[in-house]
Amino acid sequence: MTGPEQRDADPRADDPRDPAPDERARPHRAGPPHAAAGRGRLPGRPDQGPAARGQAGRPGAGDRRSGMDRGGMNRAGQGRDARSGRGPRPGRPPSDPARQAAYEAVAAVHRDDAYANLVLPEILREMRLHGRDAAFATELTYGTLRALGTLDLVVAAAAGRDVARIDPPARDALRLGAYQLLFTRVPSHAAVNQTVDLVRSVAPGATGFANAVMREISESDLDTWLGRLAPDAAQDPVGNLSVLHHHPRWIVRAFADVLGNDLEETARLLIEDNQPPVVHLCARPGRADAVDLADEVGGLPGAFSPYAVYLNGGAPGELAAIVDGRAHVQDEGSQLVAAALLAAPVEGSDARWLDLCAGPGGKAGLLGAVAAQRGAELVAVEVAEHRARLVERATAGMPVRVLTTDGRDAGRDPLLPAGSFDRVLVDAPCTGLGSLRRRPEARWRRQPGDLPPLTRLQRDLLAAALRAVRPGGVVAYVTCSPHMVETQVSVTEGARRSGVEADFVDARTLLPAGMPKLGPGPTVQLWPHRHGTDAMFLAVLRRAE
Ligand SMILES: C[S@@+](CC[C@H](N)C(=O)[O-])C[C@H]1O[C@@H](n2cnc3c(N)ncnc32)[C@H](O)[C@@H]1O
Incomplete structure (x- = not known):
């Protein structure tokens, strides 16, 4: 994959939410995202x-x-x-x-x-x-x-x-x-x-x-094996789903908690998690139009994001639009939450934007493209040197300044002064439980013990963002995990610890009209089985005047 969202060996082992480099687009399913076939046989091929x-093509010993x-x-x-x-x-x-x-x-x-x-x-x-x-x-x-x-x-x-x-x-x-x-x-x-x-x-x-x-x-x-090995659904429904749909029990529990303990819906999510995701492109604003791009690549315009194109197949990295920087590979949910930050109304100045966790640069690529249209500048912060270089590559030719520094120092660092930004994105490092479709091994590698250090980091980064935003400005807190402690708990705690007064903006109003099943607000949780996106969480806060 040549897009900026390619993940590499990840020092933070956070949420690898981006399309895998080898991922090929699967045919787009007509109609709204739906639960795919249950636990039956997956498409194989007759063995030859x-x-x-x-x-x-078989390498001999000497080829190895x-x-x-x-x-x-x-x-x-x-x-x-x-x-x-x-x-x-x-x-x-x-x-x-x-x-x-x-x-x-x-x-x-x-x-x-x-x-x-x-x-x-x-x-x-x-x-x-x-x-x-x-x-x-x-x-x-x-x-x-x-x-x-x-x-x-x-x-x-x-x-x-x-x-x-x-x-x-x-x-x-x-x-x-x-x-x-x-x-x-x-x-x-x-x-x-x-x-x-x-x-x-x-x-x-x-x-x-x-x-x-x-x-x-x-x-x-x-079916016979599952009947033998899965715990009884009546006695242990979570354990039953865990075996039937191949997710660790603690992850099934966490998903069910967020879905109001609706186990039928939880099962639909688990089934969707077992499907390879459709590859989404982001038509960069000012450089490409999604409808034209869909024609060009033989895909379909996205259902929700005005920038999204669903690929029908093929290797995205070989597309001319990717090679020449008119588009990048990006889940539609990631596009929606980045666009939501820009849709929040702010009064007064609106020219200084901050992306506090920018690597490898997917959202910075979208924010930077809009910054060029609106005469704004984006400061993109990334703590890992090599990921900061990826951000530079992803935002080449855009009004974006990349800083390799610790985002937790925002509001104290002279390069990121307190109260100086109009819009701030905190796309926080997280467990990535919202993008299990993309990393087949991730669900078995992740452990509940990963949560405490990540949530500490999430809270510190949100607190820093609230210090760095000006009164009246907005902060979008985003994770690619629906886990309650990384979403609601981190937001509440991060805001409390910042010592900065801020109010929730109803994030539903910042998403395209007509998006279904966004919940009661003010935060929004997207889902693979409801929206066809990664399970992105979005909270938007406005700093009090
Ligand atoms: C979820 S990823 C961001 C994805 C990115 N926004 C995108 O759309 O491509 C989180 C990023 O935060 C970075 N990070 C982790 N701790 C950080 C810190 N203290 N300050 C700044 N960046 C940090 C990680 O290296 C990682 O690149």
Whole structure:
């Protein structure tokens, strides 16, 4: 992806809400966003086997580069040369290239803390996989990682032991095999044989074990396994949803809390979270018009944001409009919350805007484009040096000044003086639970223990924003998480601790007319299953005169 929203190894491990670089647009669904098919089989493809597909493109042992060459960095920012996992052994019969690629990606995610959306494209490139093979490898990787918790229950039940007690290479191969058996149309015999071949090449001692486990899994279909393994819906509804829809229990609980404990709606959200999102473009104001851009790229104008275009397919990074800076890849929800900051009425001066958490620059790209139209200047603050450079790239040619500094110092830092900005955006670092569609492994990596440090940061950043905004000016507080403690609690606490008097603006009035299901206000929570966007939260505060 060439757009500014590309995520890299993330020092803050915050909300990776942006479209994944390898993400391909999926066909747009007509009509309002709706719950997709339940827990049935996902689209797979008939297995052709390595013989039918030929061996072209399979790298020999000599072609294999070290893990460091692909996938680059892990979450800790370490190179992958320290990887300890086993690749296929020379001379052993490897499985087919698509499955091999998926195995390598899943293993890198678990072994090296890699991000699937970064590591998989590298592996596909290295293995020279394209077309159907690349699509199959992507489906296997993303599907396996999304459904991991449920797959692990199945593998453990079939193996008669917890997955923690299975050798990691065999465990990852079995997870991929179970996914093929239960979630795709790959014929059972092919899923079993290919998985056993894969285990033979990565964990030869476990070949017989893998064969037995795969055969046991293949004895029952997904519904039967779920019926056996999911807690009873009447006794433990959250646990039941957690297994049925492959989300950790604490995340299901958090979503249900925000959705008023409506478990049917919670299920619709979980189902939507398991779908790859449609890729959205933002037609940059003054540089492109959304309707014209939709024509140009063969997409559809967005349902809500005046800047949004839904892509129908293809690689967004290759589009001329992206390459020449007329558009960038950005979820429609992100566009809406950035535009809401600009829609809030302010009296008097309106030329100094601040983006307090700007990297990698998606919203700064939109705010900067409007600043150019309105004769304003945007100061974009980002604490991480390399992300600040991404903001510069995303806002090239716009009236944007990028500062690499800590946003918590706003209102004290002479470069960000108190009471000097007319509009301030706090797009706070968060758990990213609102964009689980985009990062298949994220739901299993995130832990409740991530919340306290993030919420402290959120409150401090909001307090700094309230110090930096002038009386009568507005602050938009945004997260890509619907978790109550990151939204309502952080806003209330941040505002209280700032010592600055401020009032809520009804954020619903700042969104396009006719948007459905925005709740009672004054804050707004967007949802994938209601609006087709990431689950963005928006609160708008006006500093008292
Ligand atoms: C949710 S992301 C912002 C996304 C961005 N607004 C966009 O639309 O592309 C949060 C950003 O805040 C940055 N950040 C974290 N702590 C910060 C701090 N104390 N001051 C400034 N930026 C910070 C992170 O590095 C990260 O780039």
